[in-house]
Amino acid sequence: MIDTGLEQSLQTIRPTLLRFAMLQLRDEATAEDVVQETLLAALEGKSTFSGRSQLKTWAVSILRNKIVDHLRRGSREGSLPFVDEQGDEDFDALFDGSGHWQEPPGDWGDPAAVIEQRGFYDVLELCMKALPENVARVFTMREILGFETEEICKELKMTASNCWVVLYRARMRLRECLQLRWFSAR
Amino acid sequence: MKSCKEVHLLVIEGQDRKFGFAERLAVRVHLVMCSACRRFEGQMILLRQALKSFPGE
Numbered sequence: 661m662i663d664t665g666l667e668q669s670l671q672t673i674r675p676t677l678l679r680f681a682m683l684q685l686r687d688e689a690t691a692e693d694v695v696q697e698t699l700l701a702a703l704e705g706k707s708t709f710s711g712r713s714q715l716k717t718w719a720v721s722i723l724r725n726k727i728v729d730h731l732r733r734g735s736r737e738g739s740l741p742f743v744d745e746q747g748d749e750d751f752d753a754l755f756d757g758s759g760h761w762q763e764p765p766g767d768w769g770d771p772a773a774v775i776e777q778r779g780f781y782d783v784l785e786l787c788m789k790a791l792p793e794n795v796a797r798v799f800t801m802r803e804i805l806g807f808e809t810e811e812i813c814k815e816l817k818m819t820a821s822n823c824w825v826v827l828y829r830a831r832m833r834l835r836e837c838l839q840l841r842w843f844s845a846r
Numbered sequence: 847m848k849s850c851k852e853v854h855l856l857v858i859e860g861q862d863r864k865f866g867f868a869e870r871l872a873v874r875v876h877l878v879m880c881s882a883c884r885r886f887e888g889q890m891i892l893l894r895q896a897l898k899s900f901p902g903e
Contacts (some may be wrong), residue, residue: 680901720865720901752851759849764882771892780901803897809862829856835889 666706670699673716677721677723684727684800685783686793694730698723721820731797732815736772751832765835780842791830798823799830847878853883857890 677698681691701722702709709718772781783815787794798816801807807815812824848856851873853876856869865873877884 664899665876675882676901681863717882755849759851761850761882761886763887765889767885768889768892771888771895774892775896775899775902780896784896784900804900824862827862828855831858831861831870831890831893834893838889838893 665844666709667703669715670702670719673719674699676716677719679785680723681727683788683798683802685730686796690730695723698726701726724805728751728807731801731805751829766839767844768838783838784834784843787834787841790837791833795826795830795833798826799834801828848872850876850883853877854886857883857887860879861890861894862899 672696677695678691682688683693685691685694695841699816702719705722726828754762768774781828788800791799798812798818801812801815802809809823809827810820813820818826853873856865856873859865860873877887
């Protein structure tokens with residue numbers, strides 16, 4: 661028996677799920693597949709939906725697991741060769757010769773208040789999309805899917821230091837992008 | 847005392863691994879005295895919190 665009410669509600673959050681998946685998989689067909697699997701799993705497992713958690717939160721948590729499964733499968737099949745296409749990138753220029761900030765970081769204010777602001781997540785998403793694919797993958801595994809760093813290195817067959825450098829770059833770039841497109845722009 | 851350049855690296859590294867006592871202390875001492883690095887730390891905390899509740903409302 662298909663619960664048409666639930667099915668309709670799920671359809672309305674489909675675009676959100678797709679955006680979430682795209683950000684991490686960077687491939688439309690794959691993202692579509694994973695979201696489709698998620699919607700089916702949600703309909704089949706509706707008894708686990710307590711109603712206490714919001715529908716979106718619940719669906720995103722299913723999607724998260726589907727993405728993790730997908731990434732695991734991918735790394736076993738060796739389809740995620742990690743090539744660091746960026747080479748050297750210079751964040752050294754942020755500091756002067758004696759190691760002081762050239763330009764002191766801005767005050768971004770209270771995180772809880774900022775993330776409630778309308779439009780903030782659109783800008784964050786834009787900034788995430790601007791990251792090179794491999795950098796984004798490592799970073800989203802860490803921050804959105806909640807993997808431990810060692811686990812990511814292992815899954816993606818990266819050395820610990822490579823993994824660390826990639827996470828460093830991701831954070832520094834997102835910081836730069838958010839400063840420019842959100843905090844300075846307001 | 848560590849420079850801001852060293853401390854910004856440690857602040858980021860601290861998001862991905864646990865520090866020993868000496869490292870933690872060195873970073874804390876710097877942060878107490880340096881408002882620029884405190885703001886940098888604040889930015890990193892904000893970034894993490896924002897991603898935790900991604901995709902937002």
